[in-house]
Ligand SMILES: Nc1ncnc2c1ncn2[C@@H]1O[C@H](COP(=O)(O)OP(=O)(O)O)[C@@H](O)[C@H]1O
């Protein structure tokens with residue numbers, strides 16, 4: 398388009414950007430003149446656009462004057478205003494980089510980090526198409542810092558696109574592999590599994606005609622009158638003498654009816670007519686109940702469950718309530734096919750982190766490991782096997798050894814710490830560069846938990862293993878575990894649809910809650926009030942370092958970002974309702 402290029406302006410912008418990041422070298426700004434208009438392209442990210450424009454803005458009047466055919470010497474003699482007006486300045490922003498919208502504050506640096514790593518300018522996009530979902534690393538780009546390089550050469554802003562919680566959930570759901578099927582014994586250990594097969598009844602329940610009450614087995618057509626007691630049937634296995642019309646047999650609840658009996662009369666509807674001389678045994682009983690129907694007070698064979706009936710469907714959850722275990726047990730199911738539950742490794746990282754129960758007091762800089770006990774507890778309590786992977790120092794070699802070992806032992810790895818922008822934040826580079834893993838996301842627009850990272854690491858011929866690298870701050874680690882890791886574990890365990898995610902409810906907030914620029918997961922204790930509604934009380938200070946904000950928390954209140962609410966509202970007033978994700982048991986409000 399340009400009649401003349403203005404390479405000097407390009408050099409100016411590049412030089413300024415290079416002071417901020419070495420990746421500026423990959424940038425492709427364009428500047429020049431068409432007719433009498435100066436045209437300059439700026440990166441799409443606000444930060445990058447500002448930095449670029451600042452580097453040349455002082456010279457723009459000069460450029461405009463020249464473009465308009467003026468003499469640059471006029472600048473110094475006061476004619477500039479008039480010429481500026483005549484010249485007109487056009488600056489376009491973002492048109493040369495389709496990724497720019499993905500980078501919140503990355504500026505030129507992060508835009509072009511993508512350009513470089515995706516193959517040095519080979520990336521070609523048609524017609525300004527803006528991809529709605531963030532790019533993942535499928536095209537082999539490495540975004541993480543090269544650990545062999547100097548600290549000064551590292552990213553100064555995260556090269557990972559900031560994505561929404563929803564997008565993050567979608568990526569996790571996509572990248573988690575299909576659940577594996579295993580056989581498990583039907584016993585207490587079956588709780589929490591999802592059935593991988595339809596289970597049919599192999600037997601009928603009850604397997605014999607059984608009495609529902611204590612009383613007398615009769616032939617229902619016999620009617621009222623006095624009858625001889627010819628036998629007794631207890632709830633015990635054994636042969637029974639057949640009953641004929643005109644006879645009755647004493648029977649207890651759950652006991653089999655003698656052959657020939659067609660109903661049972663409750664003991665309350667009878668009277669002793671004749672006993673033995675010693676008074677110990679009944680000889681004759683008067684039946685007072687009239688109009689008996691066939692099978693009255695009798696559970697017919699298969700009336701609860703018939704052989705071949707569908708007992709439980711594939712996909713059914715074996716709950717902690719026990720009903721499903723009971724159902725399987727009732728028809729003699731000894732083993733069922735279920736989806737394997739993932740084994741989860743939990744690793745803390747950080748040179749400063751020490752064993753939580755170490756007796757000596759802390760020296761300066763040391764921090765007790767609260768994340769690992771927290772996450773091991775949460776993983777276990779949700780019914781998954783947890784493997785303690787200990788604490789890894791912030792050294793690439795150490796992290797590599799620990800992760801290598803973990804990959805051979807567990808199905809899912811959870812790490813905490815080392816995912817932000819610090820020079821000791823080694824997780825992302827180690828995952829990408831040492832393990833050839835794919836980082837599906839490295840930043841999520843949420844509070845707490847912004848640096849939450851999800852990746853998969855290839856393992857030999859096996860399916861890639863998921864690794865969740867959660868932020869180090871204790872509240873962030875715990876919130877992001879519930880929000881992202883738990884659904885992933887459930888998906889691996891065969892849960893489907895909405896069952897994968899935390900349950901949601903509308904709750905009334907008890908106090909004003911101040912909104913943040915990011916969507917916030919505010920920790921709260923929710924209770925069932927007298928009218929059956931749910932009320933939420935904040936757990937107090939929500940700083941991400943404060944694990945106390947999780948104490949007694951059973952819900953995460955989903956507070957919208959300020960920008961998401963209308964009317965410039967900055968808080969949710971007390972009494973309003975918000976959505977809450979349930980992470981613990983509901984309690985009744987004691988008032
Ligand atoms: N296991 C842990 N237990 C308690 N605090 C931790 C733990 N790991 C990290 N922290 C603290 O969390 C903060 C952030 O740690 P950092 O390693 O920078 O995490 P990230 O980069 O993932 O946000 C630091 O104050 C750190 O000491």
Ligand SMILES: [Mg+2]
Pocket residue numbers: 746747748791814815821869
């Ligand atoms: Mg750390």
